[in-house]
Amino acid sequence: MIRYIGKRLLLMLPVVIGVIFVVYLIMYLSPGDATTTILGTSWTPEGAEAIREQLGLNEPFFKQFFTYLFHFFQGDLGTSYITKEAVINQVRISFPNTALLVLISMTLAVAVSIPIGIRAAVKPNSFFSAFTTAFALVGIAAPGFWIALLLVLLFSVKLGWLHASGLETWKDAILPSIVLALSFMASISRMMRSSMIEALGMDYVRTARAKGVKKHRVIYRHALGNALLPPLTVIGSYIGEMLGGAVICETVFAIPGMGRLMVNAVLQKDTPSVLASVSIMAICVAIMSLITDLAYAFFDPRIKALYMRGGKSK
């Protein structure tokens, strides 16, 4: 198991470098000129040349990239074109907010959607099941920013219970996490429902029922254990979508997180901040998918056995 973890960790390095490369390439190919952003109205050909020399923009692409990569792994993410501040400082302020937001909404989504999914599976033809399907549909098809504005309309404008923006107290985290959790909830409850229906049709469940085990115990003891695996392990792969949702959520609620850092950087053409925020988000996704794979191997005895015997990783 330890060898497997070590191997996976090693395999992550090229992914991280690749991600930074892709983002760097996109930014490098952009037709805009960094010097006009940095100098603004005080732009002169000489000044622009000096800046290009200073930032190494005249160097060949790969030299620039490897210099950036080298600095990146040392925690130096460059200097913002706009605020002239080290990007790492902005990231330090933004990252915890986004992490908190994603963590809360993830917990919320799991806590709500797993019981919903179980109930919808146990009573497949009930009103509740139909309601769940409808709810999932809204969660998947309604754009996050629209739901956010509707919730603001209801809870801040009409009822006046919560603030429409900012992240000052714990109450301010309620609306953004609900918005962020919603689409996630929809997918998980759908998945939990189908996985539970499948588990309830298994032979061992029929056997348990035939033995006269109580209905409650059959559901929560026999079926649930196996049905929980797919929805729980898929959580890690949703982290990308959550971060994408966080970009929009943070913008609507004016939360100083990674997403807003990125959006502002994009709007102001602040390339170092764009690079840093996109790369960091992508690295988070890479780490989460690694953790998911490991968790899968850890929880599912069948897969665990495969690695214990020194089996091949996929």
Added chain:
Amino acid sequence: MSTPSVDKKTMSRREYMKTYRKTSRLKEMWDVFVANRLAVLGLIIITIFVLLALFANVIADYDTVAIASNPVDRFQGPSWKHLLGTDEMGRDIFARIIHGARISLRIGVLSVLVGLVFSCIIGATAGYLGGVADDIIMRVIDIMACIPRIVMAIAIVAAFGSSEFNMIMALGIATIASMSRVVRSAVLSVRDTEYVEAAKAVGQNTPKIVFSHILVNCVAPIIVQSTLAIATNVMSVSSLSFLGMGIAAPAPEWGCMIATARGNMRQYPFLVIAPGMAIFLTSMAFNLVGDGLRDALDPKLKR
């Protein structure tokens, strides 16, 4: 139709169908699809939006009704003259929404087509060749999959500017990661079938085998995935425009309309609700049809 010649002589085509093939495969799929009431609802909604988008200029002129401001009629409620009322510049909201449908559907569908072309090439190459080529291609796809879809689209639009063409390319490229995985696994599932082996034995060249034997038989999952991707991309278009990185202000793009209406949201919530409803309905319709197609085209894919 490969009707045996003996049958053709003795009975009409209709008779033949009656005796030997009770229902055609297409009819069978259609029956499964129609039995799913939600999928039919989705199809109806899509048809309505497509018709409205096609005849948008007939229903309401773009320049004079959807774009030109008309300060006298500001913030009117729904009436027969203005079905959904008017916005902060006196423009008819219904007219703007149906012109917005044009933009959303155009970008949504075209971006998926762009992603589809790339994904088919990438996925088919990886799946068909296998081995080292497959490994390398899929590692690159893994890397692309690490960048969240909307973040990827934002990065590309940020780098190259927010023209409609760039948005189509950006959203198309953002769908490659998930789509090429679907194509690859579909290709893998038919790669070793007997008819592919037969084609190889006859000596057909590789592109011919891939296009006319393998990809043709992967159509079901690809269509399902594309339909669902249109739903996502329609939402992404308006999300990008809402963030100020997509279609710019005077254009009647749905996300853009919401962004503009946000300032007056407290007094006139309807200005935010109406365009959002349009996004929701379109995206929901494509989701429903996608789910319906999944059940109809390939029962194995059923979730």
